[in-house]
Amino acid sequence: MRVRVLVSPKRGILDPQGQAVERALPALGFDGVSNVHVGRLIELDVDDPARVPAMCDALLTNPLIEDYEIVEDVSA
């Protein structure tokens, strides 16, 4: 199965990359944007999607500083 892991900076930890993007958007005329965060996307094909949370905790993310969301691609 195709699985996407969406990794984002843990809420409450300063995210300078998100802030830089948030400041850049109004400069291009895109107003009304807030709470921007920049994370990472990891895509993988796995035999057993039930093992993905353990992969996230062991390697794919650092739970101290990152949150993640697992999205299973049922169409793939």
Next chain:
Amino acid sequence: MKFGIVRFPGSCDDIDAQLACERVGEAVLLWHADRDLQGVDAVVIPGGFSYGDYLRAGAIARFAPVMESVAEFAREGGLVLGICNGFQVLCEAGLLPGALLPNVSLRFVFRQVRLEVVDSETPFTRACEPGRTLSIPAKHASGRYFSPEPVDVVLRYAPGENPNGSQDDIAGVRNAAGNVFGLMPHPEHAVDPLTGSVDGLSIFESMRVSVEARVAA
């Protein structure tokens, strides 16, 4: 006194670390794929970009065969020093608390920084008199220290010197047992008057004194 310096693919300060260690003792390189620590008295995880910093700095190096031996060595009380990328590796491996995030500036910083020795009673700082300030270069892109829990701080950036936005100006921390220490600045680059400061020597000298005191005991 024999130091072992771990060499990962992408390490780049391994030779400087070896030369620094050789100012106070013997030093050998330890290959990342070997489990044999060659009977060293202390381990140094050097700076660089192990495994290209892929995923997160230090995240992949943590799984190298040599790190299993280093973790066991640390559990038995052996001295382990992590410099820069080595600090990141030790945090990722859970041998030190916390994590290192991208600098607040989002830029690579490279400059001489002044460090306050907060704890001069560790095996890594005992050659420093209390309250001493060390002048040592820092060079990194991900050096912003963060820990959700209180930690044992060994070094802080002097007021106004914090180059990366580290929480509470933290530059170096130790584990609870005191035998594992990591710092972002590079003591191995400050061991010869030619490069402006010899303050980094006190870290390696402290380790030598600590190991020899243990052998004598």
